[in-house]
Amino acid sequence: MINKIIKIFHFLVDIWQMSISYLPGQIGFALRYRFWKKRLKFLGRNVRIDIGVYFQNPQFISINDNCWIDRNVVILAGLDSSKREKIIWENNEYPGLPGEVYIGKNVHVSIGCILSGISSGVYIGDNCTLSAHCKVYAFTSHYRSEKNPSDKNYCFGSMVEHSRQCIIEGPISLGENVGVALNVVILPGVSIGKDSFVVINSVVSSSFEENSLIAGNPAKRIKSRFKQLLNKELVRDE
Secondary structure: OHHHHHHHHHHHHHHHHHHHHOOOHHHHHHHHHHHHHOOOOEEOOOOEEOOOOEEEOHHHEEEOOOOEEOOOOEEEOOOOOOOOEEEEOOOOOOOOOOOOEEEOOOOEEOOOOEEEOOOOOEEEOOOOEEOOOOEEEOEEEOOOOOOOOOOOOOOOOOOOOHHHOEEEEOOEEEOOOOEEOOOOEEOOOOEEOOOOEEOOOOEEOOOEOOOEEEEEOOEEEEEEOOOOEEOOEEOOOO
């Protein structure tokens, strides 16, 4: 009897979540805020959670004050205890916890972005923006086994048995005031220093120092984002 009551309760919660997930206007924002305030690890003040947002394992997700999680954003978090083969890419600059997604203050995660912090984690500092359809993957499938690269039994994707999968994982960190333009992909183990900017359609597979203008596939440091002053004289960009 108790199990039936629990199932009915969870069913009603799911129906309620589905209903408010696509409710427009200020009422929708208010109801979604109240719903997720009780379920996320932390939800700050004045956070806008827009239509169609999906959180996996919300107890591993923190969103600080004055953020906008835009339409159809997907945020994946949590720990992976599977026995799949894993390639670990280290990131000593990552300040967060394994499997957690942390979003700092005054951050806009734009339409259609995907943040995958499963197992490793994603940390986004204050005053950052991820433009539409950016992909930030701290956890992703690899195209073959690293231990047995000639083994054709390995598949790319998550639907085959774990013994035939190889995963790449590594935490991702973005410092304060990092701008990420349209359609950028950021891969596991990457750290982008504060005050940097990533240009449209770039694929970022390595880390960059602060105040970098980053572009290309694979992405490279083009020059300084902001011109620097030294002894009150303007220094040319590198």
